[in-house]
Amino acid sequence: MNTLEPSAQPVHLRLDSQFNAEDCQWLGEVTGSEGHWYSYLFFPNDVLIRGALNDMKNQASLLGGNTVYMTNPQDFATSFTIMGNAYICP
Numbered sequence: 001m002n003t004l005e006p007s008a009q010p011v012h013l014r015l016d017s018q019f020n021a022e023d024c025q026w027l028g029e030v031t032g033s034e035g036h037w038y039s040y041l042f043f044p045n046d047v048l049i050r051g052a053l054n055d056m057k058n059q060a061s062l063l064g065g066n067t068v069y070m071t072n073p074q075d076f077a078t079s080f081t082i083m084g085n086a087y088i089c090p
Contacts, residue, residue: 011068013056014068035078048080067089
């Protein structure tokens with residue numbers, strides 16, 4: 001399971017239409033994923049989602065970002081994948 005690194009704790013995840021990246025610097029695309037073909041046998045969906053969110057926040061933090069604007073999640077039967085754009089915002 002992906003755990004949240006301490007450096008990624010301040011990263012904000014945004015999915016709302018009010019997010020305005022005008023004052024932010026785009027750092028790159030990030031992807032968070034959790035699960036394998038057998039994961040659904042051992043983990044409920046909320047655990048897979050949390051792992052994917054942690055993975056994405058960790059990646060954004062490695063880029064120096066403090067905000068991720070998420071695109072629509074990809075929900076599969078055995079895993080969960082999310083995508084977004086990492087930004088550094090004031």
